[in-house]
Amino acid sequence: GAGVSQSPSNKVTEKGKDVELRCDPISGHTALYWYRQSLGQGLEFLIYFQGNSAPDKSGLPSDRFSAERTGGSVSTLTIQRTQQEDSAVYLCASSLVQGGYGYTFGSGTRLTVV
Amino acid sequence: DQQVKQNSPSLSVQEGRISILNCDYTNSMFDYFLWYKKYPAEGPTFLISISSIKDKNEDGRFTVFLNKSAKHLSLHIVPSQPGDSAVYFCAASTSGNTPLVFGKGTRLSVIA
Numbered sequence: 001g002a003g004v005s006q007s008p009s010n011k012v013t014e015k016g017k018d019v020e021l022r023c024d025p026i027s028g029h030t031a032l033y034w035y036r037q038s039l040g041q042g043l044e045f046l047i048y049f050q051g052n053s054a055p056d057k058s059g060l061p062s063d064r065f066s067a068e069r070t071g072g073s074v075s076t077l078t079i080q081r082t083q084q085e086d087s088a089v090y091l092c093a094s095s096l097v098q099g100g101y102g103y104t105f106g107s108g109t110r111l112t113v114v
Numbered sequence: 115d116q117q118v119k120q121n122s123p124s125l126s127v128q129e130g131r132i133s134i135l136n137c138d139y140t141n142s143m144f145d146y147f148l149w150y151k152k153y154p155a156e157g158p159t160f161l162i163s164i165s166s167i168k169d170k171n172e173d174g175r176f177t178v179f180l181n182k183s184a185k186h187l188s189l190h191i192v193p194s195q196p197g198d199s200a201v202y203f204c205a206a207s208t209s210g211n212t213p214l215v216f217g218k219g220t221r222l223s224v225i226a
Contacts, residue, residue, distance in 0.1 A: 004157070033213055042201060043158070043220035056213065077216075091157055103214065105150075105157030 002026075005108035006092050012112045013082055021077045021109045025094030030077050033095075034067060042078065043059040046090075049075065082113045117141045118206050120217035129226045133191040137217055138203030140185065144206040147185070148214065149178060149189050152201045162189070194224045 013019050017038050034046040049069040060066070064082075069075040070112040079086055083087040089110050093103040119138045127133045135149075145166035150158035164178045164187065166170040171178050179192045191198055201221045205214040 003188070035216070042116075042120075042219070043205075043214075043216035045213045045215065048213045059213075093157070103160065107155065107157050 004092055004094050004104050006106035006109050008109055010110045012114060015084060015113055016081055018080045019082055021090050023075045023092030023106060026104055029094035029096050031095045032069055033093045034077050036088040036090045084113045087113045089113055118204055118215050118217040120204055120220050121168045122220050124198045124221040126223045126225060127194045129196055129224055133222055135189040135202050135220050137187045138185055141205050145209055146207050147180060147187050148205045150203045150205060158203055188217060196224050196226050199224045202224045
Protein backbone atom coordinates (compact mmCIF):
# COMPACT_ATOMS: atom_id res chain seq x y z
CA GLY A 1 0.00 0.00 0.00
CA ALA A 2 0.92 3.65 -0.15
CA GLY A 3 1.56 3.94 3.56
CA VAL A 4 1.75 1.97 6.77
CA SER A 5 -1.70 0.84 7.79
CA GLN A 6 -2.66 -0.01 11.37
CA SER A 7 -5.87 -1.48 12.70
CA PRO A 8 -7.91 -0.91 14.67
CA SER A 9 -7.41 2.82 15.08
CA ASN A 10 -9.00 2.66 18.53
CA LYS A 11 -9.47 -0.23 20.91
CA VAL A 12 -11.13 -0.25 24.31
CA THR A 13 -10.73 -3.47 26.25
CA GLU A 14 -11.40 -4.73 29.72
CA LYS A 15 -8.51 -5.42 32.06
CA GLY A 16 -7.40 -9.03 31.78
CA LYS A 17 -8.51 -9.50 28.17
CA ASP A 18 -6.10 -10.21 25.30
CA VAL A 19 -5.77 -7.80 22.36
CA GLU A 20 -4.23 -8.02 18.91
CA LEU A 21 -3.00 -5.00 17.01
CA ARG A 22 -2.24 -5.24 13.31
CA CYS A 23 0.31 -3.47 11.14
CA ASP A 24 0.50 -3.64 7.36
CA PRO A 25 3.82 -2.10 6.28
CA ILE A 26 4.75 -0.46 3.01
CA SER A 27 5.22 -3.09 0.33
CA GLY A 28 8.88 -3.95 -0.08
CA HIS A 29 9.98 -2.55 3.26
CA THR A 30 12.08 -5.20 4.95
CA ALA A 31 12.24 -3.66 8.42
CA LEU A 32 9.25 -3.25 10.73
CA TYR A 33 9.17 -1.64 14.17
CA TRP A 34 6.68 -1.36 16.99
CA TYR A 35 6.77 1.59 19.39
CA ARG A 36 4.33 2.84 21.97
CA GLN A 37 3.62 6.27 23.33
CA SER A 38 2.14 6.44 26.81
CA LEU A 39 0.63 9.66 28.09
CA GLY A 40 3.33 12.29 28.53
CA GLN A 41 6.06 9.96 27.36
CA GLY A 42 8.18 9.66 24.26
CA LEU A 43 8.12 6.85 21.76
CA GLU A 44 9.21 3.68 23.53
CA PHE A 45 10.77 0.98 21.35
CA LEU A 46 9.13 -2.43 21.68
CA ILE A 47 10.28 -4.81 18.94
CA TYR A 48 11.97 -4.81 15.55
CA PHE A 49 11.81 -7.23 12.62
CA GLN A 50 14.37 -7.29 9.82
CA GLY A 51 13.75 -9.69 6.94
CA ASN A 52 14.04 -13.30 8.04
CA SER A 53 16.33 -12.54 10.99
CA ALA A 54 15.27 -13.21 14.56
CA PRO A 55 13.42 -10.16 15.87
CA ASP A 56 14.97 -7.76 18.37
CA LYS A 57 12.59 -8.10 21.32
CA SER A 58 14.70 -6.11 23.75
CA GLY A 59 12.06 -3.43 24.25
CA LEU A 60 9.12 -5.62 25.16
CA PRO A 61 8.09 -4.60 28.71
CA SER A 62 6.90 -8.01 29.88
CA ASP A 63 6.22 -11.54 28.70
CA ARG A 64 2.58 -10.56 28.19
CA PHE A 65 3.73 -8.83 25.02
CA SER A 66 4.58 -10.73 21.86
CA ALA A 67 4.69 -9.99 18.16
CA GLU A 68 5.02 -11.89 14.94
CA ARG A 69 5.51 -11.00 11.34
CA THR A 70 4.10 -13.40 8.80
CA GLY A 71 5.62 -13.78 5.36
CA GLY A 72 7.86 -10.79 5.92
CA SER A 73 4.88 -8.47 5.64
CA VAL A 74 1.97 -8.03 8.06
CA SER A 75 2.77 -7.92 11.77
CA THR A 76 0.57 -8.55 14.79
CA LEU A 77 1.35 -7.28 18.28
CA THR A 78 -0.43 -9.29 20.96
CA ILE A 79 -0.90 -8.19 24.54
CA GLN A 80 -2.18 -10.87 26.88
CA ARG A 81 -4.04 -10.20 30.13
CA THR A 82 -4.05 -6.47 29.53
CA GLN A 83 -3.38 -4.10 32.41
CA GLN A 84 -4.30 -0.43 32.77
CA GLU A 85 -0.67 0.58 32.34
CA ASP A 86 -0.79 -0.92 28.84
CA SER A 87 -3.02 1.98 27.77
CA ALA A 88 -1.07 3.89 25.11
CA VAL A 89 -0.86 4.63 21.42
CA TYR A 90 0.89 1.75 19.68
CA LEU A 91 2.76 2.87 16.59
CA CYS A 92 4.13 0.71 13.81
CA ALA A 93 6.79 1.87 11.36
CA SER A 94 8.53 0.30 8.40
CA SER A 95 11.68 1.13 6.50
CA LEU A 96 13.29 -0.03 3.29
CA VAL A 97 16.52 -1.02 4.93
CA GLN A 98 17.68 -2.05 8.35
CA GLY A 99 18.30 0.45 11.06
CA GLY A 100 17.53 4.03 11.89
CA TYR A 101 16.93 5.54 8.49
CA GLY A 102 13.76 6.47 6.70
CA TYR A 103 11.03 5.21 9.01
CA THR A 104 7.44 5.65 7.83
CA PHE A 105 4.98 5.48 10.68
CA GLY A 106 1.36 4.42 10.68
CA SER A 107 -1.30 6.47 12.46
CA GLY A 108 -1.25 4.16 15.44
CA THR A 109 -3.73 2.21 17.53
CA ARG A 110 -4.99 3.95 20.64
CA LEU A 111 -5.46 1.24 23.26
CA THR A 112 -7.48 1.96 26.37
CA VAL A 113 -7.68 -0.66 29.09
CA VAL A 114 -10.60 -0.11 31.48
CA ASP B 115 17.75 6.10 31.89
CA GLN B 116 16.79 8.41 29.05
CA GLN B 117 19.39 8.46 26.32
CA VAL B 118 17.65 11.22 24.36
CA LYS B 119 16.27 14.15 26.31
CA GLN B 120 14.02 16.98 25.27
CA ASN B 121 13.81 19.07 28.40
CA SER B 122 11.20 21.54 27.19
CA PRO B 123 7.77 19.91 27.02
CA SER B 124 6.32 22.93 25.26
CA LEU B 125 7.28 26.06 23.37
CA SER B 126 5.19 28.97 22.18
CA VAL B 127 6.40 31.27 19.38
CA GLN B 128 4.86 34.08 17.38
CA GLU B 129 4.30 33.60 13.69
CA GLY B 130 7.27 34.81 11.66
CA ARG B 131 9.74 34.41 14.51
CA ILE B 132 12.34 31.70 14.95
CA SER B 133 11.50 28.48 16.81
CA ILE B 134 14.40 26.68 18.47
CA LEU B 135 13.85 23.17 19.77
CA ASN B 136 16.60 21.51 21.77
CA CYS B 137 17.69 17.95 22.31
CA ASP B 138 20.46 16.40 24.40
CA TYR B 139 21.79 12.85 24.27
CA THR B 140 23.96 10.78 26.54
CA ASN B 141 25.11 7.88 24.35
CA SER B 142 28.36 8.85 22.59
CA MET B 143 27.83 5.98 20.14
CA PHE B 144 24.91 7.81 18.51
CA ASP B 145 25.99 9.07 15.12
CA TYR B 146 22.76 9.75 13.27
CA PHE B 147 20.07 12.11 14.44
CA LEU B 148 16.61 12.86 13.17
CA TRP B 149 13.68 15.14 13.89
CA TYR B 150 10.12 13.95 13.47
CA LYS B 151 6.95 16.01 13.56
CA LYS B 152 3.66 14.68 14.86
CA TYR B 153 0.15 16.04 14.47
CA PRO B 154 -2.68 14.73 16.69
CA ALA B 155 -4.09 11.35 15.65
CA GLU B 156 -1.35 10.89 13.07
CA GLY B 157 1.94 9.02 13.11
CA PRO B 158 5.21 10.94 13.31
CA THR B 159 6.60 12.10 9.97
CA PHE B 160 10.25 12.56 9.15
CA LEU B 161 11.40 16.17 9.02
CA ILE B 162 15.18 16.42 8.80
CA SER B 163 18.28 14.46 9.77
CA ILE B 164 21.97 14.94 10.36
CA SER B 165 24.95 12.64 10.41
CA SER B 166 27.66 13.08 13.02
CA ILE B 167 30.18 13.97 10.32
CA LYS B 168 28.31 17.25 9.85
CA ASP B 169 27.45 20.05 12.22
CA LYS B 170 24.63 21.59 10.21
CA ASN B 171 21.98 20.48 7.76
CA GLU B 172 19.48 22.79 6.16
CA ASP B 173 16.23 22.11 4.33
CA GLY B 174 14.15 25.14 3.50
CA ARG B 175 12.90 26.74 6.70
CA PHE B 176 14.36 23.93 8.82
CA THR B 177 17.96 23.71 10.01
CA VAL B 178 19.43 21.17 12.39
CA PHE B 179 22.63 21.92 14.27
CA LEU B 180 24.77 19.27 15.95
CA ASN B 181 27.33 19.94 18.68
CA LYS B 182 29.02 16.59 19.28
CA SER B 183 31.24 17.76 22.11
CA ALA B 184 28.20 18.97 24.03
CA LYS B 185 26.04 16.03 22.88
CA HIS B 186 23.43 18.55 21.86
CA LEU B 187 21.36 19.19 18.79
CA SER B 188 18.80 21.79 17.94
CA LEU B 189 16.15 22.35 15.32
CA HIS B 190 15.62 25.88 14.03
CA ILE B 191 12.46 26.81 12.17
CA VAL B 192 12.45 30.21 10.55
CA PRO B 193 10.11 31.82 9.88
CA SER B 194 7.67 29.88 12.04
CA GLN B 195 4.19 29.34 10.61
CA PRO B 196 0.93 28.31 12.32
CA GLY B 197 1.04 24.99 10.40
CA ASP B 198 4.27 24.18 12.22
CA SER B 199 2.28 23.73 15.43
CA ALA B 200 2.85 20.08 16.34
CA VAL B 201 4.88 17.85 18.65
CA TYR B 202 8.51 17.53 17.58
CA PHE B 203 10.50 14.44 18.49
CA CYS B 204 14.26 14.16 18.46
CA ALA B 205 15.64 10.68 17.67
CA ALA B 206 19.04 9.05 17.46
CA SER B 207 20.62 5.82 16.28
CA THR B 208 24.02 4.13 16.07
CA SER B 209 25.30 3.79 12.51
CA GLY B 210 21.74 3.23 11.38
CA ASN B 211 21.94 -0.28 12.75
CA THR B 212 19.81 0.12 15.82
CA PRO B 213 16.18 1.11 16.24
CA LEU B 214 15.71 4.81 16.75
CA VAL B 215 15.73 6.10 20.32
CA PHE B 216 13.26 8.95 20.76
CA GLY B 217 12.94 11.83 23.19
CA LYS B 218 9.67 12.72 24.91
CA GLY B 219 8.88 15.45 22.42
CA THR B 220 8.33 19.20 22.53
CA ARG B 221 4.94 20.66 21.71
CA LEU B 222 5.38 23.74 19.54
CA SER B 223 2.59 26.28 19.29
CA VAL B 224 2.97 28.99 16.67
CA ILE B 225 0.65 31.88 17.41
CA ALA B 226 -0.70 33.97 14.55
